[in-house]
Amino acid sequence: MTYLHLPDHEVRAAVWGYDTLRPPTLTPANLARDLLWELHQFRAARLSLRTAVAFLILRLFQRSAYNLGWRQA
Amino acid sequence: MPSDIIVAPSCSVVVPTRDRPDGLRRLLHTLDALHGLIPLEVVVVDGSQSQATKPVLDAWLDVHHPFTPKVVLQRPARGPGQARNLGTLVATSEVVAFTDDDCQVDPRWLANLLSRLRGGSIAGVGGKVLPVRRDVVSRYYTFHRILEPPPSRLYLVSANCCYLRRALLDVGGFDEEIRKPGGEDVGLSFKLTRVGWKFEYAPHAIVYHDYRSNPLDFLHTFRNYGRGCRQVTEKHFGNGGIVHDVPSSP
Numbered sequence: 097m098t099y100l101h102l103p104d105h106e107v108r109a110a111v112w113g114y115d116t117l118r119p120p121t122l123t124p125a126n127l128a129r130d131l132l133w134e135l136h137q138f139r140a141a142r143l144s145l146r147t148a149v150a151f152l153i154l155r156l157f158q159r160s161a162y163n164l165g166w167r168q169a
Numbered sequence: 170m171p172s173d174i175i176v177a178p179s180c181s182v183v184v185p186t187r188d189r190p191d192g193l194r195r196l197l198h199t200l201d202a203l204h205g206l207i208p209l210e211v212v213v214v215d216g217s218q219s220q221a222t223k224p225v226l227d228a229w230l231d232v233h234h235p236f237t238p239k240v241v242l243q244r245p246a247r248g249p250g251q252a253r254n255l256g257t258l259v260a261t262s263e264v265v266a267f268t269d270d271d272c273q274v275d276p277r278w279l280a281n282l283l284s285r286l287r288g289g290s291i292a293g294v295g296g297k298v299l300p301v302r303r304d305v306v307s308r309y310y311t312f313h314r315i316l317e318p319p320p321s322r323l324y325l326v327s328a329n330c331c332y333l334r335r336a337l338l339d340v341g342g343f344d345e346e347i348r349k350p351g352g353e354d355v356g357l358s359f360k361l362t363r364v365g366w367k368f369e370y371a372p373h374a375i376v377y378h379d380y381r382s383n384p385l386d387f388l389h390t391f392r393n394y395g396r397g398c399r400q401v402t403e404k405h406f407g408n409g410g411i412v413h414d415v416p417s418s419p
Contacts, residue, residue, distance in 0.1 A: 117355070117402045119395065141312070150305045151312065154387065161388040165351075165395025 119163045131155065179263040180283060180331070182211045182236075183256030185249045186270040190221045192379060193270040197229050200236075205280030208266070210237040212256040216246030250343035250353035253327065257337050266331035268376055273301065275375035282331050282374035292336040292366035293358070295325035296374030306382040316378060322368040324358035329376040332357075336366055344401060351390070352397020359405035 120126045134155055138148040182200060186193045193213070200211055211234070215222055226240050241259050243252050257265050266282060268274060275281075278296065285294040295318035300307035310316060316326045325332075327343075337357070344356035358368065381387070 117398045143312075147305065147308070151309055154306065154309045157384065157388055158391050161391035162395035162398075165392035165397075166399045167395075168392070169396045169399035 119159065119166050122159065122163050127156075127159070130159065180206065180208045180266060180279060181256075181260035181262040181264070181334075182208045182266045182268065182279070183214065183253055183260060184211065184268060184270060185214045185216065185243075185252030185256065186222060187216045187246065187249075187252075188219050188222065189270045190217075190225045192272075193222060194225050194229075195273055195379075196268065196270055197225075199273040199276075201234055202276050203235075203274065203279055205277045206283060207235045208279060209262050210239055210260065212239045212241060212259050214241045214243050214252040214256045216243035216252050218246070247345060248348035248353070249327070249350050250347055250357075251345045253353075254342035254345065257334060257342055260334060263334055264331050265334045265337060267327045267329075269328050269378075271379045271381075272298075272328055273377045273379070275377070278329075278374050278376060279331075282329075282371050285369040285371040285374075286331065286333070287369075290365060290367045291369050292361050293325050293330055293332040294369045294371050294374070295322075296329040296371045296376060298326070298329050298376050298378050301377045301379040302382070304380075304382045306384075306387055307378075307380040310378070310380050318368060318370050322370060323362075324355040325368050327354035328378060329374065330354070332361075336361060340364060347397045347400060349393045349397065351393035351395075352399075352401050355398055356401030356404065359401060363405065 120130070131152055134152060135148065138151060143151065184193070184196065197211075197213075200208075213226060213229075215226060217223075230238055230240060239259060241255050243255060246252070253267060256267075264283060264286060266279060268278075282294050282296050285291070298311070298314075298316040300311050316328045318325050318330075340357070340360040340363075342357065343353045345353075347353040347356065361368075381390070
């Protein structure tokens with residue numbers, strides 16, 4: 097079978113970008129980097145502190161659940 | 170009938186549904202209000218386990234619509250990919266648009282979606298997904314554009330997209346091996362990419378999504394996405410295309 101070849105950034109990343117399908121592993125370093133990147137996005141969008149905290153919690157849920165599904169497949 | 174209405178015999182809308190009668194009723198109501206471009210037909214593929222959807226569909230079939238209503242029973246129900254493939258087979262138009270039973274469409278949804286389907290190598294178009302409600306989960310999905318095509322247009326999301334029907338049939342449609350929602354639409358995009366097709370984004374083609382705000386639903390949804398996306402990613406990229414994490418941040 098011939099596999100698709102697309103630019104690496106579309107299938108890999110240490111943080112989750114828009115295109116990332118393969119999830120970064122859930123190491124403390126990767127999580128910290130991801131959450132810092134999220135905080136940067138939240139600040140740029142001028143989200144309230146309450147919303148930013150809620151979004152960070154959801155981010156943890158999202159990454160944990162997605163990675164769990166990835167491992168179970 | 171407003172003068173700008175075009176009855177487009179080349180477009181069908183396919184809606185898979187499974188035990189969400191209230192959501193389906195709301196969606197069908199918004200499909201009746203489409204203007205600018207009206208589909209030739211709306212095909213609802215019913216994979217419900219309970220009997221609650223039947224009265225909604227019976228009532229829908231009993232009244233007049235600006236399009237031909239069609240109902241397909243999905244028995245046995247083997248996931249949303251199979252449902253969309255059944256709908257595609259029943260559809261008779263050149264273009265098939267997809268949305269879900271937890272969505273509601275903007276009146277100009279179809280007109281704006283198809284306006285980006287301009288021939289050449291474009292096989293499909295995805296649109297914008299906004300929340301029905303303003304709870305924190307809905308705002309989170311919207312902030313991260315989780316149900317929209319990524320900027321690279323690597324894939325389309327079946328909550329809001331349309332495809333050339335012949336392109337869908339040529340590649341065998343959605344992945345039916347994926348029984349739970351998540352990944353089957355990404356897999357279809359990969360299959361189309363493999364044979365040279367590309368995708369477009371129509372920011373004014375809007376679908377409103379009724380996200381489930383329960384944290385457990387949130388977890389289940391992303392677990393399904395992870396599961397489905399691994400299946401299709403490894404199938405189409407292989408291990409050579411899926412490499413380990415890179416150490417830098419974007």
